[in-house]
Amino acid sequence: MSYKIVVDSGCDLPVEYRTDSRFEFIPLIMQVDDHVIVDDDTFNQKEYLELVAASEDCPKTACPSPDLYMNSYRTDADDVYVVTLTSKLSGSYNSALLGKNLYHEEVGEKNIHIFDSLSASCGEGNIALKIIELADAGLPFDEVVKKVEAYRDEMLTYFVLDSLETLRKNGRLTGMKALVASTLNIKPVCHGVKGEILQKSQGIGMKKALVKMTELVAAEVKNPETKTLMISNVNCFERAAVVKDMILKKVPFKAAYIVDTAGLSSTYAADGGIIVTC
Structure with missing residues (x-):
């Protein structure tokens, strides 16, 4: 068919x-x-x-x-x-x-x-x-x-963004009880739960938040050898490549891709954002 x-x-x-x-x-x-x-x-x-x-x-x-x-x-x-x-x-x-x-x-x-x-x-x-x-x-x-x-x-959906402002101002963060103080450079690790955005963890600075995200993915994914790892990046391919390597060192996937964001995801994930699904 x-x-x-x-x-x-x-x-x-x-x-x-x-x-x-x-x-x-x-x-x-x-x-x-x-x-x-x-x-x-x-x-x-x-x-x-x-x-x-x-x-x-x-x-x-x-x-x-x-x-x-x-x-x-x-x-x-x-x-x-x-x-x-x-x-x-x-x-x-x-x-x-x-x-x-x-x-x-x-x-x-x-x-x-x-x-x-x-x-x-x-x-x-x-x-x-x-x-x-x-x-x-x-x-x-x-x-x-x-x-x-x-x-x-x-499927798991995780993301770490340099800025949550567009999501917040457009009312997409109603599931998050509070936003961490940006002046402290604390980056939330967010995840999707039945289609809504919640905060799962956080790190001081982007690098630590990304490491925390890779640890969560490795701990929570089921049967990774049957699944595809996909990583979206907003104008930050090198950052996405590091995330991909960190995850693949922890767990094996059937396939792994890094993809560029089109307009919608570039809007909400914003410059420097990383999204991971598997």
Whole structure:
């Protein structure tokens, strides 16, 4: 059976998949002052980060419309798998669901399943790669859905950011009871819990926080030899490479990737941010 994978632009993937014909990317929109940026293949991270740094205001984002999703389901592929940002932090998942309902009403029945990633960035990418693995193995649609949801439910999402300001000002940190004092250079180690952001640990300075994060990943991951390690970076590849090496020295993974963030994740993870999923 042929298949298509639809992802919103919060999904960060290895570069070779950005032009893979099996994928369609549904863009979110970012706004910095009067600048409106579409998060598609025209996105320039360097220019965008410069805009954000020069602005006194926090960047804003907007999720895709249901129509964009509905049109992406118009395909000759038998099966359509959709992966979105966590529904706890974005309206993208609901837009994808509405698009599915519109498609069924206007076009007819089709195998369409929408995965709430309960994550973002390389978390979405990790799920997308699992879909490819299972679909290419010839599993039927319902079995792919069942196994991918089980994979997602076990997936860990951790991140350490240089700044939490964009997340905080846009109301994405409601699950965190208090923010540590930035004047003390204390960096929180955050993790995703059922799609929400919580603080797991902390370190004095970025290096110690990253070490703490790698220790948590190594301690908590189950059956790493069957899973993929993915690390997103916002303009800090060398930092991501160090994190990758630290984790792989502790536990073995089936595969490991470092990926660059597109616009949505560059907005919220901010310059210097590191996200890890497995």
